[in-house]
Amino acid sequence: METLIPSPSGHTNTKRLLDVLSGKPVDRAPFWFMRQAGRYLPEYRALRARAGSFLDLAYTPDFAVEVTLQPIRRFHPDAAILFSDILVVPHALGQDLAFREGEGPVLDPVAGVADLTRLSVKGFHDHLKPVYETVARLREALPDDVALIGFAGAPWTVATYMVAGRGTSDQAPAKAWAYGDSEGFQALIDLLVESTGDYLERQVEAGAETVQIFDTWAGSLPPSQFARWVIEPTKAIVRRLKQRFPNVPVIGFPRGAGPLYVRYVRETGVDAVGIDTALPADWAAEHLSPLAAVQGNLDPQLVVAGGAAMDDDVERIQSAFRGCRHIFNLGHGFVPNTPVAHVEALVRRLKGGEE
Numbered sequence: 001m002e003t004l005i006p007s008p009s010g011h012t013n014t015k016r017l018l019d020v021l022s023g024k025p026v027d028r029a030p031f032w033f034m035r036q037a038g039r040y041l042p043e044y045r046a047l048r049a050r051a052g053s054f055l056d057l058a059y060t061p062d063f064a065v066e067v068t069l070q071p072i073r074r075f076h077p078d079a080a081i082l083f084s085d086i087l088v089v090p091h092a093l094g095q096d097l098a099f100r101e102g103e104g105p106v107l108d109p110v111a112g113v114a115d116l117t118r119l120s121v122k123g124f125h126d127h128l129k130p131v132y133e134t135v136a137r138l139r140e141a142l143p144d145d146v147a148l149i150g151f152a153g154a155p156w157t158v159a160t161y162m163v164a165g166r167g168t169s170d171q172a173p174a175k176a177w178a179y180g181d182s183e184g185f186q187a188l189i190d191l192l193v194e195s196t197g198d199y200l201e202r203q204v205e206a207g208a209e210t211v212q213i214f215d216t217w218a219g220s221l222p223p224s225q226f227a228r229w230v231i232e233p234t235k236a237i238v239r240r241l242k243q244r245f246p247n248v249p250v251i252g253f254p255r256g257a258g259p260l261y262v263r264y265v266r267e268t269g270v271d272a273v274g275i276d277t278a279l280p281a282d283w284a285a286e287h288l289s290p291l292a293a294v295q296g297n298l299d300p301q302l303v304v305a306g307g308a309a310m311d312d313d314v315e316r317i318q319s320a321f322r323g324c325r326h327i328f329n330l331g332h333g334f335v336p337n338t339p340v341a342h343v344e345a346l347v348r349r350l351k352g353g354e355e
C-alpha cells in the first residue's frame with residue numbers, strides 16, 4: 001500500500017530536522033506537527049473505518065505506514081512521526097487496553113504494588129514487533145529529506161493512564177499512589193524506564209533517526225515532585241539511549257513545565273525540547289535556546305481559527321526564535337476539527353514560497 005513519495009526537485013538529501021538537532025545551519029526552520037496524522041484528515045478517517053479499531057490501525061504495518069505517510073504526501077513536512085500510541089507500552093507489558101469511541105483509552109487499572117505482578121516484560125518485544133516493522137518500512141518509503149521520528153510516552157505520563165485506567169483531568173489516581181507510597185510507585189516507574197528505554201532502542205535499530213519522549217502531564221506535578229517523577233526517569237532513558245547511540249538526538253516534551261523547563265533541559269540531557277502553547281516563545285528563546293534546540297509552539301486552536309490570528313502568532317514565534325535553533329511545531333497536537341485548508345495555509349507560510 002505504501003508508495004514512495006518523490007522529493008521536490010532541486011532538494012539535497014540533507015534533512016533539516018537532523019541538521020538543526022545537530023547544530024548545523026539550515027535555510028529555514030524545519031517543521032512538523034504533533035498529531036499530523038489523525039482524524040482531521042479525511043483519508044485517515046477512511047482508513048480508520050476500514051481497520052475497524054484504532055489499535056488495529058496502529059498494530060498493522062500496512063495501515064500504520066500508510067497513515068504515517070498521509071500528511072507527508074499532503075504537506076511534505078521535514079519529519080514523519082511513527083503512527084502508534086504511547087499506550088502500546090503498558091499493553092505490551094500485559095495491561096488490557098482498548099480505545100473506545102468518544103471515550104479515549106480504557107485500561108485495566110494498576111492501582112497499587114499488588115497489581116504490578118500482572119505486568120511482565122516477557123513477550124514485550126514480540127507484542128511490539130509490528131511497530132518495529134512499521135519503522136523499518138517507513139525508513140525505506142520516506143523521501144530523502146524527511147526525517148523519521150520514533151517516540152514513546154515518558155514514564156510519569158504513561159503511569160497516569162495505567163493507574164487511573166483512563167485519561168483524567170487531574171491525574172489524581174497516580175498522584176495518590178506516588179504521594180502515599182512513593183516506593184511502590186517507584187517500582188512502576190522503574191519498570192517503565194526499563195521497558196521504554198528498550199522500546200526506543202529497538203525503534204532506533206529499526207530506523208528511527210531521532211526520538212521524542214512525550215510527557216503530556218509533566219506540568220501537573222508540584223515542583224517538589226517534578227525531579228523525581230519527570231526529570232529522573234527521563235534522564236535515565238536519555239542516558240541509556242546515549243550510551244548505545246551517542247549521535248541519535250532526543251527531543252523531550254514536558255508539557256506544562258513552565259519555569260521548570262530550564263531544569264528539565266539541563267538535567268535530562270535532551271538535545272531538543274518541545275514547548276507547550278502557554279510558554280512565551282521569547283522566554284523560551286532566552287532561557288532554553290542557549291541549552292538546546294527548541295520545538296514549538298503554535299496553539300492548535302489557532303489552526304482551527306486560521307486567518308490573521310494564526311498568521312500573527314506564526315510570525316511572533318518565528319521572530320522570537322530568529323537566529324536560534326528552532327523546529328516549528330504546535331504547542332500540542334492537532335484537534336479533529338482542524339480545517340485542512342488552514343494547515344495548507346500554515347505550511348505555505350512556513351515554507352516561505354519554496355517549491
Ligand code: CP3
Pocket residue numbers: 033034035036037038039048054081082083084085086087099103104105151167214216333
Ligand atoms: O501523528 C502523531 O502525532 C503520531 C501518533 C500519535 C498518536 N498518539 C495517535 C493517536 C502520538 C505521538 C500519540 C501520543 C499520545 N497518545 C499522547 C502524548 C501526546 C499528547 O497528545 O498529549 C497521549 C497522552 C496519548 C494517549 C491517547 N491516545 C489518548 C488520551 C487518546 C484519546 C484522545 C484522542 O485524541 O482521541 C489517544 C488516541 C489516539 N492516538 C488517536 C490518534 C490519532 C485518535 C484515535 C482515533 O483515531 O480514534
